Amino acid sequence: MQPTEAPPAGPAIASEVEQTVQPQQCIRQGCTNMAIVNSDWEDEYCSSECVVTHCRDVFGHWVQGNSTPQQTISTVK
Ligand SMILES: [Zn+2]
Numbered sequence: 001m002q003p004t005e006a007p008p009a010g011p012a013i014a015s016e017v018e019q020t021v022q023p024q025q026c027i028r029q030g031c032t033n034m035a036i037v038n039s040d041w042e043d044e045y046c047s048s049e050c051v052v053t054h055c056r057d058v059f060g061h062w063v064q065g066n067s068t069p070q071q072t073i074s075t076v077k
Helices: 011-017 048-067
Strands: none
C-alpha cells in the first residue's frame, strides 16, 4: 500500500495567481505619486491632500464653466 501522490502542479499556475492589482498613479493634476489603496478615495489618490486639491480643482472648473454665460439662446440667422 502506498499513499496516493497528488500530481505535481505546474510552476505556471503559481505565478499566474501572483497577479495583483497594479497601483495606479494619483489622478490629481501634477501629482506623480502612486495612488494608495483607500476605500474612501477609491484608490485614486496618494494622500488626503490630493483628494481635497483634486476636488477643489474639479469644482473650480465646474463653477467657472457654469458662471460664464456663453449660452446663446436665440440664434441669429
Ligand atoms: Zn497625489
